[in-house]
Amino acid sequence: MSSHEQAQPTPEQEQFTLLMRGLGTRTVVYQQNVAASLGLYNNDFLSVDILREKGPITAGELSKLTGLATGSVTALIDRLEKNRYVRRQNDPNDRRKVIIVPLYENKEDVIDTYLPLHTAMVTLAASYTDEELALISQFLGKASTVLDEQIDHLSSTTRSKSSS
Amino acid sequence: MSSHEQAQPTPEQEQFTLLMRGLGTRTVVYQQNVAASLGLYNNDFLSVDILREKGPITAGELSKLTGLATGSVTALIDRLEKNRYVRRQNDPNDRRKVIIVPLYENKEDVIDTYLPLHTAMVTLAASYTDEELALISQFLGKASTVLDEQIDHLSSTTRSKSSS
């Protein structure tokens, strides 16, 4: 094959992309089910998930990460604050900003809901050797990076769209 | 370790589950961006994705797969039919049923939107040997199966929930 140009995907590579899409579809459905199970709206739960990974961020950053309008994020934070998933905190360095701090106390219902998946995933992981699991984990990190790049790309191109 | 009981996840296994959650969060955000880019509502695009994988299914099956109420699915199909993503077809064997047939002609905008991700994923796949890619693909299939089971589990338990 050529040096860095991928001429044509092999059947194995195409199969791989199909599996990734299938996993993606299932992931979305699963996350929506988790949200419903917790009594949260989809974007509310998505925000909880983002905050879990990123830690405290400002309302504006959450707006960018979720793609929601700032007005929608204000209402979203109100709901999460009422349910004690997060609390607002003023930024002493910039008093315009509102930092959303995730609260994990009293939130074992999230853990409970995730527990069956977590258990199943650990079982799946245990079926691989250390080397295999390391390869898979390394792959997952790279796939996440790819998605981050694609999200960046898509959200920037979507902003500049004309009507059909 | 014991025969089939997983006593305690290893750090590598915990790291793996964290990576899976991170990938899941990014997947949801990405899919929402794709939907927005195509001018579709989230569940409309999710339905297109489900239909792409499953092929023609009935409105009731789509209701179950998406978790939407049947009345919502009716409106959803109306929108997708108007945009020529699908068409309704009567089931000759059971005239109550409505089969939703995905339409792929004139839908290269979906392909276009996915193209950058597809290209990036093929490039990622090409960075692995045949054996490594086979392992990863096998893993993706198993992870999808796990998610299917978890979705089943969650959607059944969510249906029987009392208020807090």
Next chain:
DNA sequence: TGTTTATATCTCTTCTATCGAGATATTTGA
């Protein structure tokens, strides 16, 4: 320092996806 511009969040209105209950049509089984 005083003024202008930019930024961050919030408020408020409008729109519409979704739910949920009931209606309609068809099938199944007694």
Next chain:
DNA sequence: TCAAATATCTCGATAGAAGAGATATAAACA
């Protein structure tokens, strides 16, 4: 044949989200 079950659709009510503008603070500049 008739009742019960099933599949989809209709319709009213609710509430998440967008979008524009308001408010408060910060940064830039003279």
